[in-house]
Amino acid sequence: MLSRLSKHLDQAGILVVLVVLIVFFSLADSNFCRSENLINIVRQISMLGISAVGMTFVILTAGIDLSVGSLMKLINVACALMMVEMGLHPVLAIVLSLVLACFIGMINGLIITMARIPPLITTLGMMIALRGLAYVICDGTPIWGLPEEFRVLGQGYIGIVPVPVIIMLLTFALGWVFLNKTTFGRYIYGIGGNEEATRLSGINVTRMKCLVYILSGLLTGIAAVIMLSRQNSGQPKLADGFELSVITAVVLGGVSIFGGQGRLMGVFLGVLIMGVLSNGLIILDVSEYYQQIIRGMVLLGAVAFDNLSTNTGK
Amino acid sequence: MGCANRLSVNNITKTYPGVRALDDVSIGFRKAEVHALVGENGAGKSTLTKILTGAIEPDSGEIVLGNDVRKSFTPHHALEAQIAAIYQEFNLVPFLTVAENVFLGKEMRSGPFLQSRRMNAETSRLLATLGVELDPATLVMELPVAYQQIVEIVKALANDIRILIMDEPSAALTTREIKLLFRLVKTLKEKGVTIIYVSHKMSEVFELADRITVLRDGKFVSTLDADKTDRSELVRLMVGRELGQVYPPKQIPGEDVLLEVKKLRTPALPHEISFTLRKGEILGLAGLVGAGRTEIVRAIFGADPVESGEILVEGRRIHVTNPGGAAANGIGLVPEDRKRHGILSRMSVRENISFSTLRNLSRFSFINDKEEKKTTASFKEQLNIKVSSLETAVGNLSGGNQQKVVLAKWLATRCRILLLDEPTRGIDVGAKQEIYKIATRLASEGTGIIFISSELPELLGLADRILVIRAREITGSFQKGQATQETLLHLAMGK
Numbered sequence: 001m002l003s004r005l006s007k008h009l010d011q012a013g014i015l016v017v018l019v020v021l022i023v024f025f026s027l028a029d030s031n032f033c034r035s036e037n038l039i040n041i042v043r044q045i046s047m048l049g050i051s052a053v054g055m056t057f058v059i060l061t062a063g064i065d066l067s068v069g070s071l072m073k074l075i076n077v078a079c080a081l082m083m084v085e086m087g088l089h090p091v092l093a094i095v096l097s098l099v100l101a102c103f104i105g106m107i108n109g110l111i112i113t114m115a116r117i118p119p120l121i122t123t124l125g126m127m128i129a130l131r132g133l134a135y136v137i138c139d140g141t142p143i144w145g146l147p148e149e150f151r152v153l154g155q156g157y158i159g160i161v162p163v164p165v166i167i168m169l170l171t172f173a174l175g176w177v178f179l180n181k182t183t184f185g186r187y188i189y190g191i192g193g194n195e196e197a198t199r200l201s202g203i204n205v206t207r208m209k210c211l212v213y214i215l216s217g218l219l220t221g222i223a224a225v226i227m228l229s230r231q232n233s234g235q236p237k238l239a240d241g242f243e244l245s246v247i248t249a250v251v252l253g254g255v256s257i258f259g260g261q262g263r264l265m266g267v268f269l270g271v272l273i274m275g276v277l278s279n280g281l282i283i284l285d286v287s288e289y290y291q292q293i294i295r296g297m298v299l300l301g302a303v304a305f306d307n308l309s310t311n312t313g314k
Numbered sequence: 315m316g317c318a319n320r321l322s323v324n325n326i327t328k329t330y331p332g333v334r335a336l337d338d339v340s341i342g343f344r345k346a347e348v349h350a351l352v353g354e355n356g357a358g359k360s361t362l363t364k365i366l367t368g369a370i371e372p373d374s375g376e377i378v379l380g381n382d383v384r385k386s387f388t389p390h391h392a393l394e395a396q397i398a399a400i401y402q403e404f405n406l407v408p409f410l411t412v413a414e415n416v417f418l419g420k421e422m423r424s425g426p427f428l429q430s431r432r433m434n435a436e437t438s439r440l441l442a443t444l445g446v447e448l449d450p451a452t453l454v455m456e457l458p459v460a461y462q463q464i465v466e467i468v469k470a471l472a473n474d475i476r477i478l479i480m481d482e483p484s485a486a487l488t489t490r491e492i493k494l495l496f497r498l499v500k501t502l503k504e505k506g507v508t509i510i511y512v513s514h515k516m517s518e519v520f521e522l523a524d525r526i527t528v529l530r531d532g533k534f535v536s537t538l539d540a541d542k543t544d545r546s547e548l549v550r551l552m553v554g555r556e557l558g559q560v561y562p563p564k565q566i567p568g569e570d571v572l573l574e575v576k577k578l579r580t581p582a583l584p585h586e587i588s589f590t591l592r593k594g595e596i597l598g599l600a601g602l603v604g605a606g607r608t609e610i611v612r613a614i615f616g617a618d619p620v621e622s623g624e625i626l627v628e629g630r631r632i633h634v635t636n637p638g639g640a641a642a643n644g645i646g647l648v649p650e651d652r653k654r655h656g657i658l659s660r661m662s663v664r665e666n667i668s669f670s671t672l673r674n675l676s677r678f679s680f681i682n683d684k685e686e687k688k689t690t691a692s693f694k695e696q697l698n699i700k701v702s703s704l705e706t707a708v709g710n711l712s713g714g715n716q717q718k719v720v721l722a723k724w725l726a727t728r729c730r731i732l733l734l735d736e737p738t739r740g741i742d743v744g745a746k747q748e749i750y751k752i753a754t755r756l757a758s759e760g761t762g763i764i765f766i767s768s769e770l771p772e773l774l775g776l777a778d779r780i781l782v783i784r785a786r787e788i789t790g791s792f793q794k795g796q797a798t799q800e801t802l803l804h805l806a807m808g809k
Contacts, residue, residue: 182679183672190669193658200617200655201670201723202641260660 013306014254014269017298021273025280032283039162045275046164047223049268051242052249053175054216056267059250060179061191061212062259063119067108068220069242070130073235075101075224077134080143080234083150090150098221104130105217109210127243134236143234154229164226171219176264188212192259248299249274254306273302319378320345320508321366321397321477326375328361335361336372337532343477348499348509350523350540353552354742356712357529359512363479366510367399368392398470399479404462406469408455413437415454416469440468443505444498460491467498478502479510484518485740488603489807496522514742516545530554553744560747561775562754567595571629572762573645573731575614578623582609585787586623591731591762596753598777599766600802606786607766608650611733614764615647616640627731641670646724650735650766652713656720659709663701664690666708666719671726693722698748714745721752732756735766750776770799782806 025032051068058065075097082093104126111122156163179185187208190198199205228234253270255262277298281291319342328336336358343349351359364370366377368389377387379395392398406415413433422429422436437450446464454462463483470478480499484492499509499522513519519526520540528535528551535551573591583606591597599607612618614625616634624631627643634640637647649655658666667690668675675686690704697718701711708719717737724732734753738746753763753776767773773780780797782790782805790805 181681183676183681184679186665186669186672186681189661189665190658193660194654196655197649197658198669200615200637200647200649202638202727203669204636204638 013308014252014266014273014302017302017305018269018273018276021276021280021298025276025283028280029283032280037279037283039160039165041275041279042165042168042272043162044279045271046162046168047227048242048245048249048274049168049271050171050223050226051216051220051246052253052267052271053171053264054212054219055246055250056175056253056255056262056264057179057188057212058119058216059192059247059255059257060188060259060262061209062195063112063209063212064123064247064257065108065213065216066120066123066243067104067126067130068216068246069239069244070127070134071101071104071217071220072224072227072239072242073134073237074104074130074137075221076228076231076238077138077143077234077236079225079228080146081137083147084143084145084234090147094225097225098218101217101221101224102214103217105214105220106210108217109213112213113206113209138234138236140236142236146228146232146234150229151232152229154226154231164230167222167226171222172264172268179264184208184211189260192256192261194260245274248295252299252302273298318345319343320380321395322378323362323365324376324378326362326365326372326377328358328365328370328372334532336365339375339529339532339534341527341534341537343508343510344525345508346503346506347524348503348511348522350519350526351510351512351529352514352519352526352548353529353535354714354744356531357552357742358532359529360481361532362529363399363481363510363512366392366397366477366479393473396474396476397479398473398475398477399481400463400466400470400483401481404466406454406462406465409453411451411453412448412457412465412468413450415465416440416450416472418469420472436472437468440471443471444468444501446494446498458491459486460488460494463487463495464498467502475507477508477510479512481512482514482740483511484513484515486603489803490602492518514740516548519548520545528552549743552742560750562751564596564754564776564778565594565758567592567757567778572627573614574624574626574629575610576624576626578610578613578625579621580609580613580618581621582606582618583613583786587788588623589781589788589791591764593760593762594757595778596757596763596765596776598773598780599764599783600770600773600780601783601806603768605783605806607783608735609786610783611647611735611764611766614640615645615733617647641727641729644728644730645733646670646727646729646731647733648717648720648724648735648737650739652716652720652740657708657716660707662705663694663699663708663711663719664704667693667722667726670723689726690722693726697722697725697752712742712745714741714748717741717745717749718752721749725756730760731762731764733764733766736768737765738767738769738772746772770802773802774799784808 031037055065055068078100079093079097082088082096083090108123108126111117112119153163158166179188187198187203190203191205191208195205227238231238249270250267251257252273253262253267255267277295278291281294322342324340326336326339339358339362351362353359365372365387368387368391371386377384384391407418416437417433422432434450441448448461454465484495487495502509511522523540525537526540526543526548527537528548530552570593571590572593576588577586579586587610601607609618613620616636616639625634632643634643653659658669664687668686672681675682675689687704694704699715699718699722701715708716737749753765757763765777774797778794780792780802781788782802784806
């Protein structure tokens with residue numbers, strides 16, 4: 001049973017790391033495994049998780065999207081402005097924000113495929129430019145006074161499950177179907193595994209690459225809107241380093257940075273590890289500086305452990 | 315025979331999950347001989363060479379070097395024993411010079427400083443012993459493939475090797491470069507080096523080898539003196555059965571023109587190219603490596619941009635700007651470089667075969683799993699792809715089976731025009747024959763096939779018509795039976 005499960009995940013190592021972390025924090029502090037705290041953890045990681053699904057698509061094509069952190073800032077501020085300054089209905093503001101996020105993702109894709117600038121550089125440029133843009137449109141100050149009904153998205157519950165968590169789970173479910181059951185998913189793995197062979201098989205690689213950056217933009221846009229609703233104010237300062245957390249979660253989840261290899265289930269575990277770790281360290285009252293050291297070590301340790309455990313299996 | 319063996323393997327067995335790669339194999343290699351290893355793909359040749367370099371460890375058996383008997387053999391032992399290997403993929407750093415590559419890891423230094431001049435001089439000396447003129451300060455990336463191979467050999471020589479393993483060394487070389495390679499092999503032999511030469515090409519084996527060892531299905535079959543055997547005996551030993559007629563009989567193609575190329579020009583093809591391909595015809599393209607054959611089919615397939623000219627399929631002009639467009643017009647390409655352009659090595663046989671037809675196997679982009687399995691299974695059956703499961707990663711298959719997977723991918727699209735670029739390169743005799751059969755069968759069903767090959771007998775046996783390409787121009791056209799190897803070669807080389 002476990003071996004079948006691990007086969008499905010492509011990596012048992014990550015699962016072991018997650019279980020070890022949970023057991024450790026539970027023993028260290030009994031508050032950790034209380035149900036409120038566990039729900040809190042999954043709510044905290046929902047934005048990371050949603051964006052990580054898009055990043056998984058991108059990295060599977062052997063690309064990278066560094067612009068998601070700045071896009072998060074921009075959409076956060078832009079959506080707030082649309083509601084507060086322009087007085088748009090929340091639904092309309094959300095739709096327009098997501099269109100904007102898709103548009104920016106498409107620009108990433110077009111620059112990468114048409115100007116043939118490597119993804120790392122394209123999205124690095126986009127990251128810097130979008131960060132500036134986010135500060136410009138709000139003059140660098142927070143935007144207050146969001147409509148009451150907008151809060152549902154980030155703060156509401158269905159039963160005992162927070163709305164952001166439901167959106168994240170839906171994103172993972174749809175992402176899994178997209179990757180494993182549709183032609184698009186097959187082509188994504190193909191491009192990451194061998195782009196030229198994929199092109200010579202008659203597949204429109206340009207269109208597929210644009211699509212993954214659009215999806216990365218869209219999903220980050222959704223995460224940004226949820227973030228806005230949770231914070232209850234548009235903040236250009238938040239989400240510093242968000243792109244690195246997202247990439248960390250995806251890599252932790254066993255997705256090869258060279259593309260073509262990795263499963264969405266692994267990424268889900270990677271996201272959970274990130275959440276468990278930061279929550280657990282806060283409960284144990286570890287200082288922020290030490291937290292960073294530990295997070296870096298866990299990333300390296302988990303990936304090394306995973307590599308070693310899969311290599312010896314062969 | 316009185317000659318002591320310099321290196322021998324005794325009763326070597328190596329098993330992988332599900333496969334016995336080597337089964338109780340014993341071979342002796344003598345001083346100053348070229349010893350060819352032949353056998354079909356999967357016969358165990360590469361496993362044996364990897365054991366000799368210490369890259370993998372045998373399950374049982376021993377390796378004997380002079381009086382030294384070893385049960386375990388590591389890369390370090392191989393280095394000590396002065397064994398080196400040259401593989402098809404080179405292990406050179408392209409951004410370093412020839413001399414820097416040769417001395418990589420064992421640089422000559424005075425204190426912390428590199429002695430470039432001394433290393434260059436020593437490299438020049440080694441090159442001279444091989445009779446090759448080459449500036450040791452040239453960057454490796456600027457060298458043609460044959461010279462990169464020479465750098466590999468010199469690198470081995472700098473280590474004072476006694477045993478050199480060469481795995482398909484001529485695979486990527488042009489005719490002229492192969493001559494240079496042969497000369498090098500002979501020079502090395504005169505210097506007393508033992509050369510273990512792995513090759514699929516019979517002509518090479520007979521030109522170079524003193525003795526030939528045949529492996530089949532991981533078992534030792536026989537070691538023969540090269541001058542006491544011939545091609546047909548060797549093939550019979552390799553295959554384990556009589557091959558029968560190599561080229562299946564083929565009916566004469568009809569008159570209907572399937573593909574017409576008119577005054578085609580691309581950045582890589584400065585002279586206008588015009589020719590036609592008829593229904594049911596196998597059109598051979600002969601020429602040296604780099605003559606422009608690959609460029610022609612890539613242009614037709616939309617893989618490279620076209621500057622001017624027309625491509626007509628059944629009289630209708632098509633505008634193809636990418637491979638997808640070509641595929642939509644019923645054109646398929648089996649590319650020359652199978653590993654880099656043909657297969658998706660980490661993906662399964664099923665995913666590879668269905669890759670170009672997914673749109674037909676899906677509804678609203680959702681793949682119909684059942685339909686996909688059924689279709690791919692039928693093509694696996696039809697092309698006799700030897701693999702236990704459709705879910706095996708294609709990278710684990712032998713070259714011949716990989717090629718059949720790439721073929722199956724295009725057959726699944728029901729393409730009417732099939733462009734085969736060196737489809738038999740690096741695959742074994744049995745698989746080659748199967749490719750010939752498939753091509754002939756497809757042609758009899760009305761498919762038009764352009765068949766590029768550097769092996770002239772193949773073109774002479776298979777093609778209805780042969781075009782000779784030299785320096786990016788068509789320099790000759792022959793109907794079946796009109797050409798000989800000599801005439802083709804002369805036209806191809808421009809003499």
